Amino acid sequence: xxxxxxxxxxxxxxxxxxxxxxxxxxxxxxxxxxxxxxxxxxxxxxxxxxxxxxxxxxxxxxxxxxxxxxxxxxxxxxxxxxxxxxxxxxxxxxxxxxxxxxxxxxxxxxxxxxxxxxxxxxxxxxxxxxxxxxxxxxxxxxxxxxxxxxxxxxxxxxxxxxxxxxxxxxxxxxxxxxxxxxxxxxxxxxxxxxxxxxxxxxxxxxxxxxxxxxxxxxxxxxxxxxxxxxxxxxxxxxxxxxxxxxxxxxxxxxxxxxxxxxxx
Amino acid sequence: xxxxxxxxxxxxxxxxxxxxxxxxxxxxxxxxxxxxxxxxxxxxxxxxxxxxxxxxxxxxxxxxxxxxxxxxxxxxxxxxxxxxxxxxxxxxxxxxxxxxxxxxxxxxxxxxxxxxxxxxxxxxxxxxxxxxxxxxxxxxxxxxxxxxxxxxxxxxxxxxxxxxxxxxxxxxxxxxxxxxxxxxxxxxxxxxxxxxxxxxxxxxxxxxxxxxxxxxxxxxxx
Numbered sequence: 412x413x414x415x416x417x418x419x420x421x422x423x424x425x426x427x428x429x430x431x432x433x434x435x436x437x438x439x440x441x442x443x444x445x446x447x448x449x450x451x452x453x454x455x456x457x458x459x460x461x462x463x464x465x466x467x468x469x470x471x472x473x474x475x476x477x478x479x480x481x482x483x484x485x486x487x488x489x490x491x492x493x494x495x496x497x498x499x500x501x502x503x504x505x506x507x508x509x510x511x512x513x514x515x516x517x518x519x520x521x522x523x524x525x526x527x528x529x530x531x532x533x534x535x536x537x538x539x540x541x542x543x544x545x546x547x548x549x550x551x552x553x554x555x556x557x558x559x560x561x562x563x564x565x566x567x568x569x570x571x572x573x574x575x576x577x578x579x580x581x582x583x584x585x586x587x588x589x590x591x592x593x594x595x596x597x598x599x600x601x602x603x604x605x606x607x608x609x610x611x612x613x614x615x616x617x618x619x620x621x622x623x624x625x626x627x628x629x630x631x632x633x634x635x636x637x638x639x640x641x642x643x644x645x646x647x648x649x650x651x652x653x654x655x656x657x658x659x660x661x662x663x664x665x666x667x668x669x670x671x672x673x674x675x
Numbered sequence: 676x677x678x679x680x681x682x683x684x685x686x687x688x689x690x691x692x693x694x695x696x697x698x699x700x701x702x703x704x705x706x707x708x709x710x711x712x713x714x715x716x717x718x719x720x721x722x723x724x725x726x727x728x729x730x731x732x733x734x735x736x737x738x739x740x741x742x743x744x745x746x747x748x749x750x751x752x753x754x755x756x757x758x759x760x761x762x763x764x765x766x767x768x769x770x771x772x773x774x775x776x777x778x779x780x781x782x783x784x785x786x787x788x789x790x791x792x793x794x795x796x797x798x799x800x801x802x803x804x805x806x807x808x809x810x811x812x813x814x815x816x817x818x819x820x821x822x823x824x825x826x827x828x829x830x831x832x833x834x835x836x837x838x839x840x841x842x843x844x845x846x847x848x849x850x851x852x853x854x855x856x857x858x859x860x861x862x863x864x865x866x867x868x869x870x871x872x873x874x875x876x877x878x879x880x881x882x883x884x885x886x887x888x889x890x891x892x893x894x895x896x897x
Binding site: 429441453 | 737739740741742743744745748749752753755756759760763764766767768770
């Protein structure tokens with residue numbers, strides 16, 4: 412007979428499979444190896460994934476601008492580059508300390524969010540970030556297009572969109588829905604270009620400056636409405652609430668006022 | 676020599692004769708969900724084949740040391756980790772397709788095909804045959820997915836891999852797309868048709884009926 416095995420690894424492997432020690436150790440080892448593999452893959456690939464997402468966002472913004480009639484030429488002339496500004500929403504001006512790269516970190520802090528009162532919270536958000544990244548397209552010195560990312564609450568969950576306002580800050584030039592979880596075939600139709608086309612040329616405010624934008628129940632009636640989607644009343648209400656909230660005083664209102672005053 | 680033919684049989688058997696989807700009816704859920712276009716079907720097939728092969732090899736490597744009491748959990752943990760890694764890789768390098776596949780990549784974990792092969796084959800065989808068997812089964816699954824995906828995309832959109840093949844009416848052609856083909860039921864129909872076709876060609880695959888209906892003469896006598 413050979414001498415008893417000294418190597419603890421061999422002794423472990425030689426244990427009967429059904430022994431309690433071996434069961435626990437095998438479970439532990441498998442879990443450790445798998446854990447290392449999963450965390451390794453996640454950590455190593457995260458930079459590529461976030462770069463991908465940023466590029467996608469950029470491409471979506473570019474395609475939104477390209478899709479607006481007459482904007483493609485303008486975009487080419489300005490070198491195809493939009494300028495990016497992080498806006499301090501309550502102050503209505505460019506944030507001095509938060510850059511687009513630092514925005515994610517800033518929004519991770521609860522102090523940079525404002526809890527909304529139920530009366531003001533027409534988009535159903537609960538709370539709103541104090542900083543937002545917007546995109547400006549300039550024609551010479553004049554701002555010709557403002558791209559405003561916004562979030563609202565639809566029927567199935569959050570709706571993320573980017574609204575393009577023309578240089579008069581009143582007429583909508585277009586909308587792109589970047590993320591939603593509405594019912595496919597009903598509310599999900601908000602991602603169809605044919606529905607989004609209805610936004611172009613829609614006005615948001617009347618002569619007195621009151622926000623009038625709405626999603627109609629059925630075909631649009633009047634210059635302030637876009638068509639509703641049959642069977643998706645709550646999605647439509649969600650989109651309307653989102654646009655009205657973000658263009659209003661608790662959203663981009665102060666920022667838009669600052670542009671009107673010529674501060675940008 | 677004989678071991679080589681064995682390996683070849685292990686590899687080619689699951690393609691048609693022992694096809695996991697059409698014969699054993701495993702992995703149906705994802706086969707229905709991801710076959711609306713060839714591109715998603717192809718990505719799903721490749722992901723599943725990679726996951727299946729790697730996890731079969733890994734499980735076969737430690738097969739002598741998996742305690743029976745926790746063998747299913749050990750297998751699921753290994754499969755699930757492989758799936759997460761693959762999912763992360765897809766998100767990093769094929770973002771568009773990863774969004775189209777949504778949760779179905781993660782659901783490879785619960786695909787009975789994977790657990791079926793590791794439980795039935797990899798646990799009792801050496802790593803090489805286990806990997807070959809898993810790869811063959813992955814290919815068999817892929818074959819079915821690609822056939823169903825190609826038919827659905829061709830008939831539902833008049834396209835293959837996103838390129839127009841049959842000019843649709845919308846584009847001024849003659850082909851009216853069958854909207855039904857893009858909905859889940861059509862995958863059932865196609866899969867059923869496929870099973871029927873294979874079993875007509877290979878009658879040995881048909882199962883003996885479990886019940887025999889009463890004969891017509893008895894009805895007539897009443």
